[in-house]
Amino acid sequence: MEELMREALVRxxxxxxxxxxxxxxYLDTEAAAAFTSISSVQLxxxxxxxxxxxxxxxxxxxxxxxxDLREFVDSFAREALQ
Numbered sequence: 001m002e003e004l005m006r007e008a009l010v011r012x013x014x015x016x017x018x019x020x021x022x023x024x025x026y027l028d029t030e031a032a033a034a035f036t037s038i039s040s041v042q043l044x045x046x047x048x049x050x051x052x053x054x055x056x057x058x059x060x061x062x063x064x065x066x067x068d069l070r071e072f073v074d075s076f077a078r079e080a081l082q
Contacts, residue, residue: 028064032069
């Protein structure tokens with residue numbers, strides 16, 4: 001079972017690389033939404049109310065670090081019951 005999980009993770013990494021994971025370190029809201037599959041409206045709501053991924057605000061520009069987006073999405077990972 002563990003071997004299957006490792007194999008699946010390796011395949012997912014290859015798929016992500018093949019899909020053109022962002023080469024930039026910072027993404028605007030639209031790019032962050034596409035990267036995480038979370039709507040830009042939801043990201044905006046979280047910025048207003050809290051609870052979303054970390055972001056930077058440079059003047060009016062909102063940017064998300066790819067590493068912070070990955071960490072946020074990974075925080076929802078759960079182990080399967082056995």
